[in-house]
Amino acid sequence: MGPSPSRKSAGPRDAATKVAHHRLSVLDLAKELGNVAEACRQRGLDRTSFYEWKRRFQTQGFEGLKDLPPIHKSHPQTTPPATVERIRALALEHPAYGCNRLEALLRLEGIAVSAITIQKILNAADLGTRTDRWLALEKANADKEIEITPEQAAFIEKLNPCFRERHVESSSPGELLSADTFFVGNLKGIGKIYLHAVVDTYGSYAFGFLHVSKQPEAAVAVLHNEVLPFYRHLDLPVGAVLTDNGREFCGTDKHPYELYLDLNGIEHRRTRVRTPKTNGFVERFNGTILEEFFRATMRETFYETVEALQADLDAWLVHYNTERPHLGYRNMGRRPVETVMSFVSQEA
Incomplete structure (x- = not known):
């Protein structure tokens, strides 16, 4: 005899239907016995879940007994990555600006993001405070020659007294x-x-x-x-x-x-x-x-x-x-x- 044909595994839809039938059988058994607790004990279902499935069956029918589709990892209203990057760039470009002013700047570019969302994005990027942005700005430009704007210079100068002294350079004591x-x-x-x-x-x-x-x-x-x-x-x-x-x-x-x-x-x-x-x-x-x-x-x-x-x-x-x-x-x-x-x- 040749090998018996392999049994095909049930697809996702068949598995969902099978689970729904099992839950429906618990509801039918409880109705037949007139005892919810006994029906749940026989079928291995807790009473809290029983009443949840019963409510969904009454409101949605058989489809309500199926598991809901998985929740997306990213919410549909998640801020687009391009907007997140623009917010980070603006925060470093204008390190002294608060979230309300950044919101106004973005609005001028046609980007609608609330100040609260901007603050959350900056917090996640370790740019939530002015000091954080100052440190990030110095770190990003520590090892390269750059031209900074007067606004950036005034901001760093205010927070770091050493910065405003860098124009006073000397190569030897007494010079x-x-x-x-x-x-x-x-x-x-x-x-x-x-x-x-x-x-x-x-x-x-x-x-x-x-x-x-x-x-x-x-x-x-x-x-x-x-x-x-x-x-x-x-x-x-x-x-x-x-x-x-x-x-x-x-x-x-x-x-x-x-x-x-x-x-x-x-x-x-x-x-x-x-x-x-x-x-x-x-x-x-x-x-x-x-x-x-x-x-x-x-x-x-x-x-x-x-x-x-x-x-x-x-x-x-x-x-x-x-x-x-x-x-x-x-x-x-x-x-x-x-x-x-x-x-x-x-x-x-």
Whole structure:
């Protein structure tokens, strides 16, 4: 005898019909016995399912006893992939914009998406907050030369103080110093106190001199007594000083600060008018010294003289320059003195 013909397996429709007949038989048995519980026990069906199938049979007939078709993995109203990509691109193009403004921009392009949906899409792409978009923007462009829009530059500058300092580039210690005068506060019996600060843009090495005035002579004093001796000791030239347009730094040809720089062969660079933030390097130092030194020490100590405050400032500057690690792309966790001495050792 030859082999018996193989039995064909039931197709999906036959299987669905078979399951529907089984459920109908349970309904018929319950009607015949007059006992739902006994019918369910005999046919292996729970009572909750029995009443669900009975309801569907009464409303839809035999077809209601069949299993419903599988639910699509993607909802018919799912945002199209092209729209999702456009939302991500707009979020990086305008990182400071909120979802309502992005919704308005998309509407101008003929794309109707609610602000809530936009927020969900950005959350899924790890772009839900302004900081997320800022980090994504920096990461995407960290290793390549790019041209960014003024809007993107302003946004990154606001969140990352290091960014606005990147225009202040120097290839060696002393090549470019950043100077500023910072109002510290009032000392009882003394009056207003100003900090005349100078910061090296190469490695953040900082100098500070306290005085009761903003006169040019005080601004010159920190250069003459501290800055130039430091670089002469290391046999490093001072190339230029960047300042704002304050009266202590610039004026006529006979201005003391201008004359001192000229006599020492130092170039004087100035920030653009009405944009002092272009000297953001020293501004960042002012914020750091205010937060980490002045606000703390002037609450704890009553200073009767400027000299006493200067002594504590000098000690803090030693900590700032030689002990405190600095983040950012210039030092990358090193201390300023390490960055300076690393250059000196390479040149030796």
